[in-house]
Amino acid sequence: MADIVQFENVGLRYGSGPETLSDLSFTLRAGQFYFLTGASGAGKTSLLRLLYLAQRPSRGNIRLFGEDAVLLPRGRLPGFRRRIGVVFQDFRLVPHLSAADNIALPLRVAGVQEADVEQPVREMLAWVGLSERADARPETLSGGEQQRVAIARAVITRPEMLVADEPTGNVDPDMAERLLALFASMNALGTTVVVATHDFHLLSRIAEATMLRLDKGRLLDPTGALRYPVRP
Amino acid sequence: MSGAGRVLDEAGGLGAMTGVMAVMLFLTVLAAAIGLGTAGAARLVDRQLAGRLTVQVVVGEPGARDAAAARVLAALGGSPDVARANPVDQAELARLLRPWLGDDAANPELPVPALIDVDLRDPGDAAAARVAGLVRRAEPAARVDRRERWMSPVNRFLRTLTLTAGALVLLMASAAAAVVVLAARAGLETHRATIEVMHMLGATDVQVARLFQRRMARDAALGGGAGALAALGVVALLGGQVQALGSELLGGVALSPKEWAVLAALPLVFVALATAAARWAVLRRLRRIL
Numbered sequence: 001m002a003d004i005v006q007f008e009n010v011g012l013r014y015g016s017g018p019e020t021l022s023d024l025s026f027t028l029r030a031g032q033f034y035f036l037t038g039a040s041g042a043g044k045t046s047l048l049r050l051l052y053l054a055q056r057p058s059r060g061n062i063r064l065f066g067e068d069a070v071l072l073p074r075g076r077l078p079g080f081r082r083r084i085g086v087v088f089q090d091f092r093l094v095p096h097l098s099a100a101d102n103i104a105l106p107l108r109v110a111g112v113q114e115a116d117v118e119q120p121v122r123e124m125l126a127w128v129g130l131s132e133r134a135d136a137r138p139e140t141l142s143g144g145e146q147q148r149v150a151i152a153r154a155v156i157t158r159p160e161m162l163v164a165d166e167p168t169g170n171v172d173p174d175m176a177e178r179l180l181a182l183f184a185s186m187n188a189l190g191t192t193v194v195v196a197t198h199d200f201h202l203l204s205r206i207a208e209a210t211m212l213r214l215d216k217g218r219l220l221d222p223t224g225a226l227r228y229p230v231r232p
Numbered sequence: 233m234s235g236a237g238r239v240l241d242e243a244g245g246l247g248a249m250t251g252v253m254a255v256m257l258f259l260t261v262l263a264a265a266i267g268l269g270t271a272g273a274a275r276l277v278d279r280q281l282a283g284r285l286t287v288q289v290v291v292g293e294p295g296a297r298d299a300a301a302a303r304v305l306a307a308l309g310g311s312p313d314v315a316r317a318n319p320v321d322q323a324e325l326a327r328l329l330r331p332w333l334g335d336d337a338a339n340p341e342l343p344v345p346a347l348i349d350v351d352l353r354d355p356g357d358a359a360a361a362r363v364a365g366l367v368r369r370a371e372p373a374a375r376v377d378r379r380e381r382w383m384s385p386v387n388r389f390l391r392t393l394t395l396t397a398g399a400l401v402l403l404m405a406s407a408a409a410a411v412v413v414l415a416a417r418a419g420l421e422t423h424r425a426t427i428e429v430m431h432m433l434g435a436t437d438v439q440v441a442r443l444f445q446r447r448m449a450r451d452a453a454l455g456g457g458a459g460a461l462a463a464l465g466v467v468a469l470l471g472g473q474v475q476a477l478g479s480e481l482l483g484g485v486a487l488s489p490k491e492w493a494v495l496a497a498l499p500l501v502f503v504a505l506a507t508a509a510a511r512w513a514v515l516r517r518l519r520r521i522l
Contacts, residue, residue, distance in 0.1 A: 052432060053522075054428075054432060054522065055522065056522065074519070074522070075436075077431075077522070078431075078434045078435060078436045079434070080434075081431070081432060081433065081434040082433075082434030086432050086433075088429075088432075092425065092428075092429045092432075094426050094429060105429075105430075105433055106433045106434065109430065109433045109434050109435045109439060110434065153433075
């Protein structure tokens, strides 16, 4: 399997503050499932922001889909971002759009004809169990429902990489299991999945997942050799 | 489901644009109408006075005056530069003078000059100079006045009005563009979170800008259309009142169908302007973020 992401001595600093991320070197392989763990403030969200190109590193090199992501011209970012599905920690649904329109947004951004939008959106709504809530606006949806809309929006274009920031943080354990099952099925279809979480109960649910552990901005297990539960 | 055009909140800060554009277009259409009207009046003055002369035969004794006028008229009649030369009836002159001189205006002993209206074939300066020379040779006491010269202050005034109105239209267009730029910037702030999501979903700057363009174009079309319609109503009302005055000069102010079409097209110009200004402002601001 090819490397989809390569980090080499990557550091990230916001303004003139201390480094949020330091000396990150690791690779993510296509089609693999990764958990990114660490305590609050460890730098998980910052690392994910680098992965989905919301941020450029302060130093080091990042290769994404085989190309230098650090020197990538701004005009080429949209093309790369369309290959990445993102589930934001705070969902970031567009408040004036219905659940269906939120899910359809990546397709419309990608220029898919209106006639070809409705069917995949219906399928996606059914997949996340929200067919009955297609016309509901985010404010009328529960936290779990919003989360599922956000996930459906992230995967509707079948991205090569799915990045999810604490996707189970606001849902009950049953829903968390179901959402994880959704990610696993995406992964089974070939999508590289990176899930940031500090929910240790989830980590054991995907046996073949690789764990990346962050502590104070540094990666403790860059080789991914450590798994959860730690095997003898 | 609806299209992506509704991504921006309909209740956002851009709605005030409709009212602003209505006022802008109302004033712009009025200014443009004044400009077109005064330009028309200036053209009418030019048309009516170009190549027209008045010859005054200033001789005190009526008999000698009439003889001199006849000589001048004969000389003019033989000139290839002259299309028409008509003596002004003395009775008509007396009528014109009556408000100032009363019944004495009709007194044949009054040393009123004889006047001859002359239309030149060519309105140029050379023909006017040749005719003036011809007149002076026929009667050294005769004076030749070009009517253009009498009316040049009026013409200058009309042209200044036209230029002022044109400048006003340009100023209003600039102000409208500035308002759109400010509104687009405010809109970008209001919708910052949505725009960030759009970017993360792979939207290009042009796609984001298009959302604002559409919004601005709609506001400009609605507001501008209403403002322009109201202004056209006012222009039509004023035009009717000018026609009722029956003034030959003010008659030139009346707008032609082509000029009405120009006024009616102004909202479209403003929509295009608003669209371009919004696109410029949004793209410029988006370039600063990743």
